[in-house]
Amino acid sequence: MANIITDKDFATKTSEGVTLVDFWAPWCGPCRMQSPIVDELAEEMEGQVAVYKMNVDEEPQTAQGFGIMSIPTLLVKKDGEVVEKLVGFHDKARLQEVLNRHI
Structure with missing residues (x-):
């Protein structure tokens, strides 16, 4: 299960890997x-x-900072840098393909 992430700990938790x-x-x-x-x-x-999962109603700062205008939006980060931004629903095979490119 995905962990919950907040505006406060976003930068720290997504800075490595x-x-x-x-x-x-x-x-x-x-x-x-x-x-x-x-x-x-x-x-x-x-x-x-x-x-991680971030509820944009409860934690709006990070979403605004990344210009997220519609949800779901999935961000893939590698060592703190955004490498992929996926807007809308995506099936499991597509997400695996994207993640495998960055592992």
Whole structure:
């Protein structure tokens, strides 16, 4: 299962290695479809990719800082730098392909 991340700890937790951050909100239908896939990847890629979820209603600063205008948006970071930004729903195979490029 993906860990929760906040505006306060975002920079620290995503500064090393490969990270996937799912920006979502509880009222967002596509986010609810994306969530179980993100959780599966968190388990399957443990030790290779750190996976986090950020509720944009509760933690708006980081989303605003990255110009996130629609959700779900998934950011892939490698050693603190954004290497991929995926907007909208993406299936598991697509996310695995993207993550594998950066591992």
